[in-house]
Amino acid sequence: MSFAPDITELLARARSDLRMGVPVVLVGTDGQAVLAMAAETADAQRLADLRALGGTAVLAITARRAETLKARAYDGEIARIVLPPDAGLPWVLGVADPADDLKSPMKGPLIAQRDGNAALHRMAVDLVKTARLLPAALLLELSQAADFASKNSLTVVPAILAKPLLARSSPLHPVVSARLPMDVSEAGRLHIYRPEDGSEEHYAIEIGRPDRTKPVLARLHSACFTGDLMGSLKCDCGPQLRGALAQMGAEGTGVLLYLNQEGRGIGLANKMRAYSLQDQGFDTVEANHRLGFEDDERDFRIGANILKSMGFPSVRLLTNNPAKVTSMENTGIRVVERVPLKVGQTAQNRNYLATKAAKSGHIL
Template sequence: MSFAPHISELLARARADLRMGLPIVLNGPDGAILAISAEVLTAERLADLRELDSEATLAITSRRAETLKARPYDGDLARVILPQDADLAWIESVANPADDLRMPLKGPLVSARSGNANLHRLAIKMAKSARLLPAAVTVELPRGQEFAARHGLTLIEHADAAPHLLQPGTLHEVVSARLPIEVSEASRLYIYRPDDGGEEHYAIEIGRPDRAKPVLARLHSACFTGDVMGSLKCDCGPQLRGALAQMGAEGTGVLLYLNQEGRGIGLANKMRAYSLQDQGFDTVEANHRLGFEDDERDFRLGSDILKKMGFSSVRLLTNNPNKLAMMMKNGVHVAERVPLKVGETAFNKGYLATKARKSGHLL
C-alpha cells in the first residue's frame, strides 16, 4: 500500500506551488536546481536565493531572448546570469515585456553557456503549464533531494516529468446531461476532466449524430473576451455562435469547448499580449516578446474527446489547417473542411490578416 503521489499529481502540486510563489526542486542525473517563477517572485524569497552558495540565473525562452538580444546558447532557451545587484524590478523587466519600448536597454545580458540546461528547460515548461510568464529564477543545488525534504518543497524528477509533459492528460468523462440551448433543444453537455490536474474541457452534442457518418464538428478554444464579453478584437465569439447555428440548422453536430484561453497561454498572458498589440505589435510578435510560441495549444485533446464519444470521422468547421493535420495524425478522419468565415470587424482586420499571413489560416 502506498499513498505517495504519482508524477502527474506531483506536477499538479508543483504548478500550484509556482503560482503561489513557492520554489520547487527539479532533480536530474547531473544535479538539481531550485526554481521559482519570475512573475511572482518576492523580495524576501529573492534575498533567500541570494544566501544560497550558488550563482542565480533567469531562464527565459529563446523567443524572449531574441527580443532582449541575449545569447540562447542552449538553443530554445537562455540562462541569463543575474547580476549581483539585480533586484525585483530588473528581473521583471527581463521576464515581462510590458516596458520594453519605454526601457529597451536591459543589459548587457550575459548568458551561461556551460553545463546542462535540461532542468532549466523543465522549469520553463512548468511555468508555462501554470499559465505564468515563461521565465524562472534558478539556483543550482548540490543535494536537491535533501534540500527539498528539509524545506518541505515539491521535488520533481526530470526522468519522470519530461516524458509525462509531452503527452496531454488522459481525459475521463465526469458527467453528461441534457441541456436545451437556443439553437437546439435536443442538446447534451459532456464534461471531461484530465488526470493531470489541468482544466476541464466540454463537448456540446447537438441532436443524435450517427457515429457511422462524419459528424459536423468544431474545436473551439475558450475565449472569455470574445465568447462572453463580445470582444471586437477577435472573431471567436462569432465563430462559436456561427458553428452552433450551423449545427442547429443541420440538426446534429458536436462542438468541443477546450479550455485553452489565448492560444494556450492563459487569460492573464493574453491580456499582456493585447497590451503589447496596443503598442503596435501584431498577435504573433506579441506572443514572441512574451516568450511564447505562435500557438501553445494542444489540439490532441479534441481528437481524444471525439474518439471517446464514438466518432471516427468529421466534417470540421475550421479555417486552421493545423487542426486538420492534428485530427488526421491522431486517428480522426477529416472527410471535409467546412469554412467558418464570420466576425470580421474594423478592430480585428489586422489580427485576421496576421493569422492568414503568419499562421496559415484559410481566410
C-alpha cells in the same frame, strides 16, 4: 499501501506551488538538482534567500524572449541569463515581462550561460508555462537537494519521470453528461471531461444524435472569455462559436468541443498582456513572441481524444485553420472535409485576421 502522490500529482502540486510563489526542487538523472521558482510570482525576500545560498543564479527564458532582448540562446529553445550581482526583483521582472520594453529597451548587457546541462532549466520553463505564468524561471543549482527540500517542505520533481508527461497530452476521463436544451437546438447535451493532470476541464456540446458511422460536423473551439462572453470586437471568436452552433442546429447534428485553452493556450492573464502589447503597435504573433511564447501554444490532441472517446472516427471540421486539420489527422481522426467558418470580421479585428492569414496560415 501508500498515500504518496505519483508523478502526475507531483507535477500538479509543483504548478500550484509556482503559481503561489513557492519554489520547487527539480532533480536530474545525472545528480544535478536545482531550486526553481517562477519569475512572475517571485518576491524580494525569496530572491534574497536564493542569493544567500551562494552559487550562480540564472533566469531561464525562452528563445523567443531572448530574441526580443538580443540575448544569446545557446540552449536551443531557452537561454540561461546570469543574474548580475546587483540585480533585484525589478530587474528579474523587467527581463521576464515585456510590458515596459519600449520604455526601458536596454536590459543588458545580458550574459547567457553556454556550458553545462540545461535540461532542468528547460523543464522549469515548461512547468511555468503550463502553470499559465510568464515563461521565465529563476534557478540555482543545489547540492544535498533531498535534505534541502525536506528542511524547507518543498515539492521534489524527478526529471526522468516528469519529462514524458510534460511532452504528452494528459489523458482525459468523462465526468458527467446531461441534457442541455439550447437556442440552436432543444436536443443538446453537454459532456464534461477532466484531465488527469489537474488542469482545466474541457467540454463537448453534442447536438442531436449524430450517427457514429458517418463523419460528424465538428468544431474545435478554444475558450475565449473576451470574445465568447464579453462580445469583444478584437477577435472573431464569439461569432465563430455562435455560427458553428447555429450551423449544427440547422443540420440537426454536430459536436462542438469547447477546449479551455484561452489565448491560444497561454491563459487569460498572458492574453491580456499580449493585448497590451498590441496597443503598443505589435501584432498578435509579435506580442506572443515578446512574451516568450510561440505563435500558438494550444494542444489540439485534446479535441481529437474527446472525439475518439465519444465514438467519432471521422469529421467534417468547421475551421479556417489548416493546423487543426493536420492535428486531427495526426491523432487518428479522419477529416473528410474542411468546412469554412467565415464570420465576425469587424473594423477592430481586421488587422488581427490579416495577421492570422499571413503568419498562421488561416484560410480567410
